[in-house]
Amino acid sequence: MTDSLEPRLAQFRTTFRRIQSEMAKMIVGQDDVIESVLVALFTGGHVLLEGVPGLGKTMLVRTLGEAVNLQFSRIQFTPDLMPADIVGTNIIHEDEHGRRTFQFRAGPVFANLLLADEINRATPKTQSALLEAMQEAHVTVGGVRHELPQPFLVLATQNPLEMEGTYPLPEAQLDRFLFKVKVRFPSNEELHSILDRTTSAHSPRVEKVVNDAAEVLALRDVVRQVPLVREVQEHAVKLVLATHPEDPGATPLAKKYVRYGASPRGAQALILAAKIYALLDGRYHVAKTDIAKGAHAALRHRIILNFEGEAEGRTSDEVIAEILHVNPA
Amino acid sequence: MKPADEILRTLRALRWRMALGDFLRSAARAALFFFGVLVVFTAVAWWRDGFRPDLTAVPIALTWPFIFGVAAAMLITALKFPPQERVARALDAAGATRDRFVTALRLAEKSHADEFERTALAEIAAWARARKLGALLPLRLPRELPWIAAPVAMLALLWWSAMNANAIKDARAAQETAAISSTAKQLDRLGAAADILAQENDDKLLKLVADRLRQSAEQMRAEASEGKDAHKAALRELAQLDDFVKDLRRPEAATPDELKALADALAKHEQTREAAKDIAGGNLAEAAKKLAETAKDESSAEQVNATLKQALDHLAERREEVSKQIEKLQQAGEGGRRDLLKRIAEALNDLAQQGKNVARDGKGSPKSEQKKMTDDDLRRLLGALEGIKDQQQRQQEGDGPQGGQPQPGEQKEGEANGDGKVAMLNFPTGEKPGETPGESIHFPSGKPGNGTDRDTTKDPFGAKSAAPNDAARKEQNAGQLGEGESLSALIPSAAAGDEKAVRRYRELYDAAAFAAEDAVTQENIPLGARFLIRRYFQAIRPKQ
Known part of the structure; x- marks a missing residue:
């Protein structure tokens, strides 16, 4: 092993695990959620968190911001929220000489970590304001393009129960999220731990693991260098193609209940996540098991079920599970 | 050594191990295939009923599929020697290698690996060094090997079945051969006697009869040795002999000499010359047609009629002469051949009738009794032949038939001839060979009734009743074999009319x-x- 690469890889693993453990101080029993959020952070993706209110989604993002020492902002999406409320707007500024000029006032989107709380409550027009920011990492206001700070991570939340007065995210916007993570309700023991930590006099304190954003960006570069051979990449392609009902490799559930399969972004998400999983496993190459590990989070929001599937209560997770069973790692 | 070279060397070493595993699998599959082929061939031979397995050859028969299987496996393994890629895939599939070997193989093939790839190769080489990779490709007995027991069991069953069937067949052949042996011997003796008689009289016809008798005996023996129904074969042969003898006894048509004489007579006149040519050429139908046309011509009819009358008178004279000569021969004891043929025909008729009765009644008489009767009849036939022979000998010595000595066929039943053999060709009236007196009653139902007369008619089916209605149609179908009458009636349905509903x-x-x-x-x-x-x-x- 070369001397120059080994410390960087070791640093990545150490940093990742430390952030994980720091977040676990505040977030109880959501280890897979924490890991998925960190994977998204180091791959440059965004995460859609789905769960009922009160499960610590906001706490999760705030804790992450504290641990990685990144700028954190939060937007509560409401039906009357306007795009300018997100990206910012030009206001008239009068200087000491009385001259008036337009000056751009940045919106809350200009942060490293953005929590879009209850994103499905805003109108599609407002939701689409996030599209450019999430994909291109910049916003355009008044014909002027404004670059977003890097790293830029959007953590959007949505409530799966209340559907009245909501605007479900369009497929195009869903596709821009690297992962869709389901935040489950804590178990009995986990609930006890939450109560102990939040109702006592001494609340846990999160330490900074990463000093600045540059360190996060440097670790991102390491992730993308992990080698991946074609045979392993073929597995990711197979999984994505198997979600398409018209594909020969489609599984029975996919053929029956899926309207649209995963997009190529799904395959990208699988590969990028797999590289991080490989590094975390102490390897320097991607294996098929790494790809399978992130399949549910990377593909579940990219599979659109048909009416029959919705009517029969099928979920995209069932389709993915069958695909993984048919195509073992 | 570089990590890439180290991994490639490891994969090369494991290729031979994988090839050995492939060889074992291929050998088992090929042996299974050849065992299947052997089963198919054995089954076909068994099905064709000519299969006689040799127990001493069983070990060799069971060895050949293995030999062929090994040879085929060597060929297959040589042709499909596992490449390194397959070894790498097998290693990754067998153990928790996390796709290390496939990745290593691909990275090792790269001419310019980057830093991260070299790091990955080093990690994989270190991982491989720490483990016994041979355990990931274990040499196991092929799964197909136990399946060979199935075709072997099938072969054993087929062999056992064939041997069992052969034993039964041999026993039956011996039984059938024993059953018809006396009949065949009698035919042989009859043929030999006819042969001697034919030689003594230089009679080609008798020679033919002798040959035919011997052929029949041989045919009966051959069919009995094959385990076929010897009694049926004997009956068939006897029937054929009967037909043969009847043909010989049938009055001859005009001889070629007679036809030649007729043609010569007709050739003398212009009107009948063409017909004479047809007769000489053997085309009698055409000749008759031409003669008929000639007879229509009034001018020549008288002349032709005269010619025909002359020719026919000439033929009648010749026939009369021949008849007289035959009569003289018969009177002088020269009728031996015709009598012999007649007696053979009668004896064969009796034998055939016996066989039919046995076949029809089934349980009427056991086989042993049938055989006994057949032997008796043949003995009578032989006795008749011996009698003829004695008669012939006496005739040659100048002794005519004695007035008080009965002629063959007229001999009384149970009376021994000169050689002490019984010549019985006539049976009591109303009785048939093979039946005891009284057994000749035929019951339509196959068994006697209960003694109660249900009807006043003599018809076993009862009195014929009136038809169900006028539209009924009765048919009486005579059986092809004349085994009794049958009655069938077609009864039209009651609603067969064209009635229609009277109300809507x-x-x-x-x-x-x-x-x-x-x-x-x-x-x-x-x-x-x-x-x-x-x-x-x-x-x-x-x-x-």
Whole structure:
């Protein structure tokens, strides 16, 4: 092993695990959620968190911001929220000489970590304001393009129960999220731990693991260098193609209940996540098991079920599970 | 050594191990295939009923599929020697290698690996060094090997079945051969006697008869040795001999000499010359046609008729001369051949009749009795032949037939001839060979009745009753074998007429519907049932 690469890889693993453990101080029993959020952070993706209110989604993002020492902002999406409320707007500024000029006032989107709380409550027009920011990492206001700070991570939340007065995210916007993570309700023991930590006099304190954003960006570069051979990449392609009902490799559930399969972004998400999983496993190459590990989070929001599937209560997770069973790692 | 070279060397070493595993699998599969082929061939041979397995060859037979399997496996393994890529895939599939070997192989093939790839190769080489990779490719007995027991068991069953069948067949052949041996011997002796007689008289016809008798005996023996029904074969041969003898005894048509004489007579006249040519050429039908045409011609009819009359008179004279000569020969004891043929025919008839009776009655007489009767009849036949022979000998010595000595065929039943052999060709009236007196009664039902006469008619089926109606048709189908009469009647159905409804269905429905509705509304019908009744009437409602 070369001397120059080994410390960087070791640093990545150490940093990742430390952030994980720091977040676990505040977030109880959501280890897979924490890991998925960190994977998204180091791959440059965004995460859609789905769960009922009160499960610590906001706490999760705030804790992450504290641990990685990144700028954190939060937007509560409401039906009357306007795009300018997100990206910012030009206001008239009068200087000491009385001259008036337009000056751009940045919106809350200009942060490293953005929590879009209850994103499905805003109108599609407002939701689409996030599209450019999430994909291109910049916003355009008044014909002027404004670059977003890097790293830029959007953590959007949505409530799966209340559907009245909501605007479900369009497929195009869903596709821009690297992962869709389901935040489950804590178990009995986990609930006890939450109560102990939040109702006592001494609340846990999160330490900074990463000093600045540059360190996060440097670790991102390491992730993308992990080698991946074609045979392993073929597995990711197979999984994505198997979600398409018209594909020969489609599984029975996919053929029956899926309207649209995963997009190529799904395959990208699988590969990028797999590289991080490989590094975390102490390897320097991607294996098929790494790809399978992130399949549910990377593909579940990219599979659109048909009416029959919705009517029969099928979920995209069932389709993915069958695909993984048919195509073992 | 570089990590890439180290990994490639490891994969090369494991190729031979994988090839050995492939060889074992291929050998087992090929052996299974060849065992299957052997089973198919054995089954075909067994099915064709000519399979005689040799127990001493069983080990060799069981060895050949293995030898062929090994040879085929060597060929297959040589042709499909596992490449390194397959070894890498097998290693990754066998153990928790996390796709290390496939990745290493691909990275090692790269001419310029980057830093991260070299790091990955080093990690994989270190991982491989720390483990026994041979355990990931274990050499196991092929799964197909136990399946070889199936074709071996099938072979054993086929062999056992064939040996069993052969033993039964041999026993039956011996039984059948023993059953017809005396019959065949009698035919042989009869043929030998006929042969001697033919040689003594230089009679080609008798020689032919002798040959035919010997052939029949050989045929009977051959069929018996094959385990076929010897009695049936004996009956068939006897029937054929009977036909043969009848053909010999049939009055001859005009001989070639006679036809030549007739042709010569007709050739003397111009009108009948063409017909003479046809007769000489053997075309008798054409000759008759031409003679008929010639006879229509009045001018030549008289002359032709005279010629024909002359020719026919000449033929009649010759026939008369021949008849006289035959009569003289018969009177002088020269009728031996015709008598012999007659006696053979009668004896064969009796034998055939016996066989038919046995075949029809089934349980009427056991086989042993049938055999006994056949032997007896043949003995009589032989006795007749011996009698003829004695007669012939006496004739040659100048002694004519003695007045008090009965002729063959006239000999009394049970009376021994000169050699002490019995010559019985005639049977008591109303009895058949193989039947005891009284057994000749034939029951239509196959068994005697209960003694109660159910009808006054003598018809075993009872008196014929009148037809069911005028339209009935009765048919009497005579059986092909004349085994009795049968009666069949065709009875047309009662509603076969063209009757039509006298009331319109709608009128009938309307009348019934009101009544039904009234009935439904009554309180004594359960509410649930009312719905069903309404549904029923709705279902039979006439279509609009």
